[in-house]
Amino acid sequence: MPVMIGAHGQREGLAAHWEMWMMVQGGFSPWEALRGATIDAAKHLGMDKDLGSIDVGKLADMAIGEGNVLNDIRRSEYVSHTMLNGRLHEAATMNEITT
Numbered sequence: 332m333p334v335m336i337g338a339h340g341q342r343e344g345l346a347a348h349w350e351m352w353m354m355v356q357g358g359f360s361p362w363e364a365l366r367g368a369t370i371d372a373a374k375h376l377g378m379d380k381d382l383g384s385i386d387v388g389k390l391a392d393m394a395i396g397e398g399n400v401l402n403d404i405r406r407s408e409y410v411s412h413t414m415l416n417g418r419l420h421e422a423a424t425m426n427e428i429t430t
Contacts, residue, residue, distance in 0.1 A: 333366070333367065333374070333375065334367050335368075336354070336367050336368045338350050348405075348407045348408045351364040351365065351368050352405060352407075361400055361401045361404040365401075369383045370384045391415075391416060391417035392413075392414060392416065393413070393414045394410045394422070395410065395411055395413070395422075396411065397411050410422040413425070
């Protein structure tokens with residue numbers, strides 16, 4: 332049975348990171364923790380047609396991180412860019428990056 336994170340954006344969005352870290356501390360692999368924060372949670376909520384993975388036709392919201400979270404889940408907090416509704420932003424300022 333899948334396990335999902337339950338964070339709702341508390342503590343400036345850090346709760347989701349903390350929950351993934353605790354999942355790994357409790358024995359999950361980083362991959363399993365990421366699934367619990369993305370596609371498994373979207374499926375549980377019935378939103379997997381729009382959210383939870385990168386695919387054609389889904390909402391283009393994502394975080395782009397520095398480092399490999401599969402090697403160190405604590406790298407999840409090192410977000411360099413975010414994409415919201417298909418628009419790329421610098422995470423530090425949320426200034427939109429245009430080409």
